[in-house]
Structure formats: C-alpha cells, structure tokens
Amino acid sequence: MRILVVEDDDDLRFAVAAALRGATLAVDVAADLPAADQALRFTAYDCVVLDRMLPSGDAVAYVRRMRQQGRTIPVLFLTARDSVADRIEGLTAGGDDYLVKPFALAELLARVRTLCRRTATTHPPVVRCAGLEIDTARRTVHRDGILLTLTAKEFAVLEMLAARAGATAHRAELIRRCWDVPTEPTSNVVDVVVSQLRRKLGGPPLIHTVRGVGYRMQPSA
Template identity: 70%
Template sequence: MRTLVVEDEGDLRFAVVAALRNDGLAVDGVSDLPAADEALFVTRYDCVVFDRMLPSGDAVAYVQRLRQAGRTVPVLFLTARDTVADRVAGFAGGGDDYLVKPFAMPELVARVHSLCRRAEVVRAPVHQVADLEIDTARRQVRRRGVLLVLTRKEFAVLELLATRLDQAVPRGELIERCWDEMAEPNSNVVEVLVSQLRRKLGDPLVIRTVRGVGYQLASTGSGG
C-alpha cells in the first residue's frame, strides 16, 4: 500500500514518513500543494496525509477540489486546529480522518493503515488460496496451518497479488504500490523479493512468473 505525506515542516515530515515506512507502507513525502498535485497526477495512492495549513494554502480547500474532480483517495488531516468547528470543516471538505497535533505516532500509523484498507472496498479480510491463508486484518500468512514469518514488504506484495488472484500484476505496478520513490525501477528489487517469498511459501509454488509482464498468484500451484 502506498501513502503520500504532505507536510511543510521538514522534521515532522521525515518522522511521519519514517514511521509509516517502518510499518511496511510505501511512502512519498512532499512539502506543498503543487508537489502534492504532481504526485497525485502520476501515482495512485491508497491514502494521503495532509498538514491542513500549508504555506501554499489550506489543504481542506484543495481536498474539496479533489472530491469535485471525482478523486476518492482517503485523506487524513493533521492540524493544530482542534475546535469542533475545525474538525467539522475538515470532514465537510472531504477528509476521512482528522488528527490533532501533537499526536502519538503509533496512533497515526494505525489510522493510516485503516484508511489504506478502505481504499480497496472489495478487499476480503482473509484470502484463501488452496492451503495458503492470507489474513489482511492481522497481517498474518499461514500455509497448511503453519504461521509464516514474512517481512512487511513481502506481505505487501503477497497481499496485492492476492487481491488480483489469477491475474498478472505488472512488475511496474508492484513497484508503484509496494515500494516508494526511493526504489530504482530498473533494479531487481521485485525479482529478489519474489524469490525470497517463494522460498518462505514453499512447494507447490503459487506465485507464477508471467513472462514480459510480472507475477501472478495462482489459485492452483503452478509456479515458474
């Protein structure tokens, strides 16, 4: 899942981005609304975290314009403005959540995860693929009932493949959704991670390589 953080305070932006990345999300960080506009134009995000009052304008007005244009990406506002009227204005402007500064970082991370899950309306809480069980709520994976230890990035890739069962997910989409702007598109990060994931999942292989496209989680073991 991929998140955009729009915050003009450099130290806070760095801290929020680091916390979300440490919890397994792919995260991009920008400092103003023009940069957010560019990021949202080129990338599909599962959630956007906006500092409400930015030097480039009020993020609530910006989000209102997004909603009017039909953009439904979940939005969380960060703000020092804590009156009921301010919170109501944030929700009325198209915000999905509202967190007052100063805040506890674990709470922010939990709220962002909740909003990211909301981005996939039809996402099932548990994906059952033959003897493989992927529990998206608990972020746990079992095979033949045995709990597997996956890294956050491995889980993110497996979860995305599970939401598109038996469909080929392009390599570029895997990078876009599971990594962030720090990833080098021409590197072999996807291939290395899929190889590690296959070893942990064991036989029969359930992740197929679709030549010239990307990877597919198959409902019947067919690897390769």
C-alpha cells in the same frame, strides 16, 4: 497500498512515514502543496495524510479545489487547529478524517487503513491457498501451520498477489503499489522480492511467472 504524506515539519514527516512503512505501506513524502500537487498528478495514491497549515497555504482550500475537480482520493488532515469549527471546516471542504496534533502513531495508522479500505477492492481478511494462510489484519503468514517471517516489502507483494489469486499482477503495478519511491518498471526489484518469497514459502510453488508481464499466485497443477 500507497500513501502520500504532506508535512512541513521534518521530524514529524519522518516519523509518520516510518510508522506507515513499518506497517508494510508504500509511502511518498512532500513538504509543501506544490510538491504534493505534482505527486498527486503523476501517481495513484490510496490515501493522503495532509498537514493543514503549510508554508504554501491552508490545505483546506487545496482539498476543496480537488473535490471540485472530481478527485476522490481519501484525505486525512493533520493539524494543531482543534476547535469544532476547524474540524467542521476541514470535513466540509472534502476531508475524510481529521486528526489533531499531538497524536498517537498507532491511531494514525488505524485511521489510514480505514480510509484505504473504503476505496479498496473487498477481499477476505484471511486468504488461504494450498496450505498458505495470510491474515491481512494481523499481518501474519503461515504455510502448513508454520509461521513465516517476512519483510515489510515481501508481505506487501504477497498480500497483493493473494488478493487477486488466479489473476496476473503486472510488474509495473506491483512497483507502483508496493515501493516508496519512483522505480523504473524495468527494474528487477520485484523479481528479487518474489525470489525471496518463493524461497520462504517453500513447495509446492504458489507464485508463477507470467513471462514479460508479471506474476500470478495459484497452486501448481
């Protein structure tokens, strides 16, 4: 899942992005509405975490325009404005959730995951394939009963492949969904992570190369 964090406070922007990345989410950041608008026009996000009061204006008006244009991406407002009237205004304008500062990063993460699930394709919370067990809620992976230690990027790629087991995941789509910053589709970052995954997963192999396209997860014949 890919998240856009829009926050003008440098320290808070860094902390929120770090917390989301630590939960295996791909994160892009922006400090104002013009930068956020540019990112949203060129990248598909699963959720936007949006500071309400930015130097470039009140984000409520921006979200209202988004909804009028038919853009349905989930939006979570972050704000110090905590009155009932403020919350109603944000939600009425098209916000999907409203979190008041200061807040716990764990709560923010839970709310972001909830918003992302509303638009994501439904798949089982535990995926099993040829001795492999991926618990997407607990973020754990076992093979033949043995707990595997994966990096955040390895888990993100494995989760995406497992969610569509038997179908091919294009390399460009893996990059778009699992990497934080724009990466050229021809880059070998996906190949490096898949190579690491294959080594950790052991045999028989589960991740297969679809030459010139990407990767597919399925048991070996």
